[in-house]
Amino acid sequence: MRPVSAAIVGSAETTELGKIPDMSGTQLHCDAALNALADAGLTPADVDGIACAGESPTTLALLLGITPDWVDGTQVGGCSFMLHVRHAAAAIAAGHCSTVLITHGQSGRSRVGMGGWGGAGAGLNVQFELPYGPVGPPTLFTLPVLRYMKTHGVTEEQLAMVAVVQREWAGMNPRAYVRDPITVDDVLDSPMVAWPFRKLMCCLVTDGGGALVLTAGERAGDFPHRPVYVLGTGESVETPLVSQMDDLTTSKAFRVSGRQAFAEAGITPADVDHLMIYDAFAHLPLYGLEDLGFCAPGEAAGFIWERNTAPGGRLPLNTNGGGLSYTHTGMYGMFAIQESVRQVRGQAPAQVDGVTISVAHGVGGMFSAAGTVVLGNQLP
Amino acid sequence: MDRPTRMVPRPTPDTQHYWDGARAGELRLQRCDACGHVYFPPRPFCPACAGREVSVFAASGRATLASYVINHRPAPGFDGPYAIALVDLEEGPRMMTNIVDCEQTPEALQLDMALEVTFLELTDEIHLPVFRPAGGGA
Numbered sequence: 478m479r480p481v482s483a484a485i486v487g488s489a490e491t492t493e494l495g496k497i498p499d500m501s502g503t504q505l506h507c508d509a510a511l512n513a514l515a516d517a518g519l520t521p522a523d524v525d526g527i528a529c530a531g532e533s534p535t536t537l538a539l540l541l542g543i544t545p546d547w548v549d550g551t552q553v554g555g556c557s558f559m560l561h562v563r564h565a566a567a568a569i570a571a572g573h574c575s576t577v578l579i580t581h582g583q584s585g586r587s588r589v590g591m592g593g594w595g596g597a598g599a600g601l602n603v604q605f606e607l608p609y610g611p612v613g614p615p616t617l618f619t620l621p622v623l624r625y626m627k628t629h630g631v632t633e634e635q636l637a638m639v640a641v642v643q644r645e646w647a648g649m650n651p652r653a654y655v656r657d658p659i660t661v662d663d664v665l666d667s668p669m670v671a672w673p674f675r676k677l678m679c680c681l682v683t684d685g686g687g688a689l690v691l692t693a694g695e696r697a698g699d700f701p702h703r704p705v706y707v708l709g710t711g712e713s714v715e716t717p718l719v720s721q722m723d724d725l726t727t728s729k730a731f732r733v734s735g736r737q738a739f740a741e742a743g744i745t746p747a748d749v750d751h752l753m754i755y756d757a758f759a760h761l762p763l764y765g766l767e768d769l770g771f772c773a774p775g776e777a778a779g780f781i782w783e784r785n786t787a788p789g790g791r792l793p794l795n796t797n798g799g800g801l802s803y804t805h806t807g808m809y810g811m812f813a814i815q816e817s818v819r820q821v822r823g824q825a826p827a828q829v830d831g832v833t834i835s836v837a838h839g840v841g842g843m844f845s846a847a848g849t850v851v852l853g854n855q856l857p
Numbered sequence: 858m859d860r861p862t863r864m865v866p867r868p869t870p871d872t873q874h875y876w877d878g879a880r881a882g883e884l885r886l887q888r889c890d891a892c893g894h895v896y897f898p899p900r901p902f903c904p905a906c907a908g909r910e911v912s913v914f915a916a917s918g919r920a921t922l923a924s925y926v927i928n929h930r931p932a933p934g935f936d937g938p939y940a941i942a943l944v945d946l947e948e949g950p951r952m953m954t955n956i957v958d959c960e961q962t963p964e965a966l967q968l969d970m971a972l973e974v975t976f977l978e979l980t981d982e983i984h985l986p987v988f989r990p991a992g993g994g995a
Binding site for chain 1 (some may be wrong): 863872924953954987
């Protein structure tokens with residue numbers, strides 16, 4: 478097994494979450510950054526590496542007064558932060574820097590200081606997708622799903638159950654944006670967005686942020702909280718156009734990223750106590766469970782239906798309530814990592830007993846990119 | 858489907874043959890001269906073998922319905938719920954499109970149904986490839 482090169486020693490979200498009409502996206506980055514540094518017992522002066530997405534690292538350097546020796550502005554969508562963790566671990570191992578701050582902030586709901594969604598780029602999507610009338614992620618991310626459902630015999634009720642189970646987790650979390658219990662019928666009766674997707678199968682739109690502080694594994698014991706070691710990481714990209722996925726029933730980027738992360742950590746799915754899969758829409762946990770090897774192809778919907786991922790189940794999944802019920806600022810991946818850190822530290826609102834290894838798996842774009850982080854509270 | 862408000866593609870040098878073909882009533886794809894791979898979207902090299910010798914040819918226009926959603930939210934240039942679809946072309950590549958001359962309902966839109974290309978005249982320059990049920994539609 479490879480030596481553990483890095484650990485998360487500071488981790489926090491923005492002070493407020495949900496609707497934050499008085500802060501710009503940039504300030505949400507900074508708020509989260511200061512909270513994460515305080516969590517680690519550090520100040521910006523201790524930081525020599527910065528990474529962020531959705532905002533330029535140059536802005537963070539200026540506003541926080543950091544002169545970095547190492548910078549990463551990788552932006553591949555909502556899983557960018559998983560990639561930042563990976564790159565930061567490598568940079569620390571290489572000696573490029575010793576203390577990395579990774580930030581996210583997005584005024585996704587209030588749009589304070591943010592541009593509009595999308596934009597009229599000159600990319601392939603302008604010629605080969607937008608003329609056919611997709612209206613953002615609800616009509617793009619969802620496009621492969623009917624094929625998945627037909628291939629595997631998955632029903633709309635089973636798709637709805639993903640949202641139902643995650644709402645159960647949200648009900649245990651005071652910071653979750655929506656907490657009231659829902660039923661399969663509630664989901665199926667909610668407003669149609671893009672058949673077969675109803676509103677309750679789609680993620681929230683919120684404001685918020687989060688940040689992480691990483692340092693070398695051997696220093697990890699010098700900080701206030703129990704260290705969260707980065708045991709393995711993975712990343713990949715597949716396509717900017719959802720129409721060009723290799724196979725509509727599985728994500729190549731998920732498979733590649735997951736395989737790397739599990740191999741580097743020296744684990745199999747059976748070793749995982751807690752799992753986060755970025756759920757922009759209800760089908761993402763199905764693809765994630767299968768592409769990461771937790772379920773055979775076509776078995777994830779039944780696995781969730783049978784309550785394996787629900788409170789009390791054997792594989793607690795998206796225990797903050799997920800993008801469907803907890804929060805979703807636009808690039809949710811940071812919040813998946815935040816919940817993995819809380820679970821590994823033993824500090825989560827819906828704490829799972831005995832978590833030693835947690836996996837946070839993120840998606841970027843519409844099956845465009847993936848990043849996977851394996852976290853643990855014990856040195857291997 | 859109002860002409861003025863739908864997004865109108867802007868061809869680039871590497872895609873001009875595709876839009877020229879659409880205006881001429883052809884769905885044009887590219888095939889690698891070296892390895893025979895047929896691919897989409899357009900680019901002047903083969904994504905399978907990186908060969909730069911590639912040829913443009915007119916596809917059959919036959920396809921099957923791979924997947925879709927029926928959008929219920931308002932969109933510029935579209936009226937009422939409409940399907941955004943992925944179709945598998947007979948030659949192999951997959952592309953996004955709309956299905957025309959067909960009810961936009963789950964009952965009418967059956968996966969794997971046979972389709973054929975037709976063209977929607979967005980402007981004098983841009984005719985957009987769309988698909989309808991094979992045999993001319995319902």
